[in-house]
Amino acid sequence: MVNVVWAEEGGLAANDRGLTYGDGLFETIRMQGQRGALLGRHQRRLLADAERLGITVTHDALSRACQLAAERYAPGFGEKSDAHSGEDGWPGQGGWVLKLILSRGPGGRGYRPDSNSRPQLLISAGLLxxxxxxxxxxxxxxxxRLTVNPQLAGMKTLNRLEQVMAARELTDGVFELIMRDHNDCLVEGTRTNLLAKTTAGWITPPATALAVDGVMRQWVLDCLRRRGEPVLERSLGLADLRVPACEGLYLLSSVLGVxxxxxxxxxxxxxxxxxxxICDLLTTLE
Structure with a gap:
């Protein structure tokens, strides 16, 4: 049974494995009032990756926690009727971000997990x-550079040190830094996935090469494939981004969109x- 912790009421214990070893996962969800964009996909990814790590949490417990969080936080962000559109095309003015941090829970010294540890779900909210x-x-x-462990590929774990180090390189006027692997292939941004439109079709690095396989990336690829557009999941190099073969490069984020x-x-x-x-996040609110 997962224990829900509200960030404004206290944090995790000093011996929590999420703090001491990065033993856990997180999700950031764009919310509009009490509804979330791609909410079901975020929940399914968290559950699937928790199973990969051997952290026990049920779908019902996670869904209930998200519902309670929406009820708790939405009024504080100016929740309004869906009948009015904001400047960004989203209804009302209630845009905010829900953050879920799932930890294996408190444990003693040493890397070996305690089978009696109770998972902790730390929930917080912030401005969009x-x-x-x-x-x-x-x-x-x-x-x-970005190094991806095949056993952890795609998972949004609490260990994001390579992204932190890359983000330290950001300078004024630069929105995002794109990280390469040790073969000089472009992999992903510090906080985004990549998708290029070329004369050969849409190209995105494969999920097996990614540190984070974003839910926005998955949804966009599904949208394109339903339209019958050619989508190639393969290595992406700087040569693929040369004009005129390149017709566009996009950063994908479930908070920022396309x-x-x-x-x-x-x-x-x-x-x-x-x-x-084509891929309007407004259509994914649930």
Whole structure:
């Protein structure tokens, strides 16, 4: 049975394995009032990855916790009727972010988990960050490389030190840094997944190469495939982003949505709003 902890009422114990070893997972969910974008996908990913780590949490317990969190926090973010649209196209003014941190729970010294540990679900809420302009953003290539353990590939674990080190390289005017693996392939941003539109079709690095297989990425690929568009999951190199073969590069985030890149390092890229129209997060509220 998972123990729900509200962040404003206290944190996790000093011996919690999430703090001491990064032994856990997290999700950040874009909320509108009491509804969440891609909420079911976030919950399913958390449950699937918890099972991979051997952390026991049930679907009912997680769903109930999310419902309680929505009821608890939405009024504090100006929850309004869905009948009115905000400047970003989202109804009302109740946009906020729900964060779930699932830890294996308290444990003694040593890496071996205690079979009697009770999982902890730390829940908090925050403001929706400023959304990037539809005209696109500037990205650059991080010096920090990304190493993906095949056994942990795709999981949004609490260990994000490589992303932290890369994010330290951010400079004014740069929205995101794209990380490479040790073969010089582009893998993902510090907080986003990558999708390129090319004359050969849509290209995205495969899930097995990713530190985080984002729910937004999964949903966008599903949308494109339902439309019959060619989608290739393969390594992505700088050569794939050369114009005219490259018709656009997009950063994907379940909080920020579809973010076009108009400049990568010193190269200028074409920008269209088509993908954001096809994959409208507004349609995923639940």
């Amino acid at each position: 960050p400023p959304l990037p302009p539809a005209t696109g953003v500037v990205a650059d290539i991080a010096r920090q 973010v076009p890149v108009y400049q990568l390092a010193d190269a200028h890229l074409p920008v269209t709003g088509g993908l954001a129209t």
